[in-house]
Amino acid sequence: NAGVTQTPKFQVLKTGQSMTLQCAQDMNHNSMYWYRQDPGMGLRLIYYSASEGTTDKGEVPNGYNVSRLNKREFSLRLESAAPSQTSVYFCASSAQKGGGTSRYSNQPQHFGDGTRLSIL
């Protein structure tokens, strides 16, 4: 019963290095999300993918790119890491479908255990 799996759990980078955070879910969910969590800021949405083949910007997308590789996997890439990107990153998934077919569906988001990323 893995749920949402994130790798790695910890990573230290130097400024300017690139890095891809991996996320996979085994619940056959349509929607996937990437958040960052900073002290005193709560969780903020970076990018999301409402369904396989689509991605959209969230609240704080600058400096990141994403790829929805298939229905299971949604990766987050830092092309040139900056100290301001030091954070804890969470991936989440939910069974929500695009198109409003279940208008009152309230499928919650299931979260991975997070990746602590430090950029020096």
Add this chain to the structure above:
Amino acid sequence: AQTVTQSQPEMSVQEAETVTLSCTYDTSENNYYLFWYKQPPSRQMILVIRQEAYKQQNATENRFSVNFQKAAKSFSLKISDSQLGDTAMYFCAFMYGGGSNYKLTFGKGTLLTVNP
């Protein structure tokens, strides 16, 4: 844009007592959902309880219940018979129910400490 405000950065409660965490939100939408998530020191994000805006009845899950006041845009969490394992950061979250993206907007969190 929706905003979620948790006005209590930190709270503490004695074991076995009751505590209420506050959350207010701002939206012009009528179709939405509200959630409380718990984040213990292990860093996991755990869904505690959820509420559909179209339901007047307050949601309950064992020792956890909410007081949902739609007109006041208030969504507080009550924890009864507090246990040491309830020590965690609690996040209130809003999700718009229309469209196709179902994004969550989180508050900044309330750190709850349950004292023995």
